[in-house]
Amino acid sequence: MQTTRHTLVLTAGQPSGWVRDLECQAWSIATALPTHELRRTLDANVLTCVVVDFTHGFDNDAHAALERLLALPNVGAVGLVAPGQLEDPPVRHLAVDHCFDVLSMPASPAQLTLSIAYAFDMLESRMHERDIDGNLLLRAGLKGGHQVHAEGSMIGSCEAMVALFRSIRKVARTDAPVFISGESGTGKELTAREIHERSARRNRPFVAINCGAIPPHLLQSELFGYERGAFTGANQRKIGRVEAATGGTLFLDEIGDLPFESQASLLRFLQEKKLERVGGNQLHDIDVRIIAATHIDMPAAIESGRFRADLFHRLCVLRIDEPPLRARGTDIELLARRMLDRYRSDSQRMVRGFAPDAIAALYTYPWPGNVRELINRVRRAIVMSDRPFITADDLDLGDYADRSTVSLAEAREEADRDVIQMALLRNRGSLSKAAIDLRISRVTLTRLLRARGMSAADFRSSRDAR
Ligand SMILES: Nc1ncnc2c1ncn2[C@@H]1O[C@H](COP(=O)(O)OP(=O)(O)OP(=O)(O)O)[C@@H](O)[C@H]1O
Ligand SMILES: [Mg+2]
Known part of the structure; x- marks a missing residue:
């Protein structure tokens, strides 16, 4: 783990007044330009904030060397510029593209201290960024948005996302149907694509169908295709989306919106792995991997009769839940x-x-x-x-922006209240049983309730009270 921090000031001239004082704070100052020796001093295991003092100017060679130096994964930079200096393209390029923060001189030592703290924060947060393979991006020597992730790839480092990445890798190894649920905009389609990309089917098509967007009367022919002459205007045979996904992955997006009348034929297809084009009389074997997704509450849809339970069980063999943002x-x-x-x-x-x-x-x-x-x-x-x-x-x-912050004491109080409430609810207001759950004495629980203006009686249901 990279925990050591080092701050280095790079300048082509004599550092002015207070910048020189920084040396007293155990920061080092290099007037030499970033040569090979300097690079070597930037130990890869140390997070280094380089304060680049552009005010004395650097020559072109120095600019190129600086660019390489600032691109190192363990280096975060703060630029110091003179007024108007950002109009100079090479300075602007280095300052804007490679520095976490830029201060226009004269800036105060306090401002610089803040900027340096910000640069370290950014370096640390990037250290913890992982890609879907669980690689630490910074450790892998990758830095900067577009360089790291291809457009559309998944970002996340919280526990829920790390668990999601783990699930993706696991389900990608099988051929079983996957059901992805999650609120709108959480990344369901992205997840489906990642599963496909990580599966043995990656070189075959990934075909997405928005089940809610196709009018019910067209859905059948859209999914399964049709034969020539199947209906007026069917001048030639058309391959459906399911068939187009042969060998690959069929992504049934917004499956919860699939019209009821189309659910039976989809179920039949899933059971038999054979399809019949509209107007045709031949069954065709089709090998596709099914991934379905929805943002709607499926148990509720099944309960209300809008979605067939047997179809849901066919689709939901493996399940992935997208955490809300x-x-x-x-x-x-x-x-x-x-x-x-x-x-x-x-x-x-x-x-x-x-x-x-x-x-x-x-x-x-x-x-x-x-x-x-x-x-x-x-x-x-x-x-x-x-x-x-x-x-x-x-x-x-x-x-x-202006929401009042919550102190640790307030957060703890809220947590205490929640845990006490849960214990009382679970035990239908029984003080003795709740106290056992909470591993405190009945007397302490009574005191805690009184201090919070709570009463155990409120948690007894009317049936118990009778
Ligand atoms: N973890 C992530 N990292 C980076 N980009 C993400 C992530 N999750 C989602 N996105 C992006 O957010 C947008 C929405 O994602 P996506 O379309 O996969 O969501 P969805 O759950 O299918 O949404 P909807 O329910 O509205 O169809 C896309 O631009 C996607 O690239
Ligand atoms: Mg979607």
């Missing part, structure tokens, strides 16, 4: 920064990061539209923002 902890910020990296070039201006109120809003907003909504808000903010740091207002989340 609000349950992904710091992944929310990780994704936001990734999307900023990916789309920052949409703006003519330099958008460097998120202001603290935007970060607060990212964590308090409940994200009903999940990752898709996050992407849309960040993209919009990149275009709308006229400052270097995206604010909560730019994300259109101003109302979520």
